[in-house]
Amino acid sequence: MNVAIIGASGYTGLELIKLLINHPTFKIKYIANSTGEINVQDLHPCLKDLINIEVSKANAKDVSSHAQLAFLALPHKTSMLFTKDLLRLGVKVVDLSADYRLDLNTYEQFYCKHEDKNNIDKAIYGLPEYFKEDIKNTNLIANPGCYPSASLLALLPFIDYINTNIPIFIDAKSGVSGAGKNLSNITHYGHINENCFSYNPFQHRHMPEIQEKIKVIKNTDVLINFVPHLLPITRGMLVSIYATLKNDKVDIDFNKVLEKTYENNEFIRIRKNPVDIKSTSGTNYCDIFVAQNNNALFISSSIDNLLRGASSQALVNANLMCGFEENVGIPKIAYVP
Numbered sequence: 001m002n003v004a005i006i007g008a009s010g011y012t013g014l015e016l017i018k019l020l021i022n023h024p025t026f027k028i029k030y031i032a033n034s035t036g037e038i039n040v041q042d043l044h045p046c047l048k049d050l051i052n053i054e055v056s057k058a059n060a061k062d063v064s065s066h067a068q069l070a071f072l073a074l075p076h077k078t079s080m081l082f083t084k085d086l087l088r089l090g091v092k093v094v095d096l097s098a099d100y101r102l103d104l105n106t107y108e109q110f111y112c113k114h115e116d117k118n119n120i121d122k123a124i125y126g127l128p129e130y131f132k133e134d135i136k137n138t139n140l141i142a143n144p145g146c147y148p149s150a151s152l153l154a155l156l157p158f159i160d161y162i163n164t165n166i167p168i169f170i171d172a173k174s175g176v177s178g179a180g181k182n183l184s185n186i187t188h189y190g191h192i193n194e195n196c197f198s199y200n201p202f203q204h205r206h207m208p209e210i211q212e213k214i215k216v217i218k219n220t221d222v223l224i225n226f227v228p229h230l231l232p233i234t235r236g237m238l239v240s241i242y243a244t245l246k247n248d249k250v251d252i253d254f255n256k257v258l259e260k261t262y263e264n265n266e267f268i269r270i271r272k273n274p275v276d277i278k279s280t281s282g283t284n285y286c287d288i289f290v291a292q293n294n295n296a297l298f299i300s301s302s303i304d305n306l307l308r309g310a311s312s313q314a315l316v317n318a319n320l321m322c323g324f325e326e327n328v329g330i331p332k333i334a335y336v337p
Helices: 011-021 060-066 078-088 104-110 128-135 146-161 206-218 254-261 311-321
Strands: 002-006 027-033 054-057 069-072 092-095 140-142 168-175 224-231 237-244 268-270 286-293 296-303
Touching: 002 011, 002 060, 011 027, 011 311, 027 060, 060 078, 069 078, 069 311, 078 092, 092 311, 104 206, 128 146, 128 311, 140 311, 146 168, 146 206, 146 224, 146 237, 146 254, 146 286, 146 296, 206 224, 254 268, 254 286
Parallel strands: 002 027, 002 069, 027 054, 069 092, 092 140, 168 224, 268 286
Antiparallel strands: 168 237, 237 296, 286 296
16 A cells, blocks of 8 residues: 655654555655655655655645555644545545644644644544554544553553542653754753753643543543653653542552453553663553552553654554554564663
């Protein structure tokens, strides 16, 4: 099957190219960004002698003449405009932006006015452990954000045991690649090096995404206090969750809850010791650890923010949407040491 990558200049676009080069079924036939007029080997010198495709200026009609599936590694608002045209032209879409992840009111509250309202309800949230069958039967995937992926996979198994009248605190730390390729004051080397700091506490756009998906999946309203941090590392994500158990749930073996929840899910690994970033870097795995102290529950997860938090999860979703096994072409070996 021929595929296109739109938004090839950024980190997630590059990761998609790297994954798809060796995919046994998907063949890259179209690569685009906002300007074109460059070979992908010059856009990303690490790809020299691996792939030789001219980068085009993104155009939906051109995509439809080259590919049956498109990955959109574009900013929010830009992505919805391409998606609308691609779907009309019969192209399947995996959208890595936030444009189809949320209901309309929440999206417009935290992002901008939506320009493709008709397709919001047609999009399937691409968290395969919870929406696999729906993913197989759609033409539009809303690929989850990196923080929500790590947070939801860790938290969802325990919602029925948690006292949801008490706020749940999520302390999340990401490698600086999560901030994107464009330079800013906080990602400047002189600021991020040997440093760690929170940003947008209680106001980050991924907080409503986490709350909304818990409501959709578990039919439970929760109050999430979400605080993200940047670490002086390139990639990886560590999420620590603090919740209070219901009084009648304190005697449950929560490792068994995890094992039961994810017993048939290849890309979830349950750890007996606290998780670390390095063990999932370069893979699609989400590692999860849980510990309890009376009615206090601690859950921790780690993922690669560029892969499980974006590009490899997008490929899992594309595999499922196109009738392939979810693990085809998906990285499993961590970047260790």
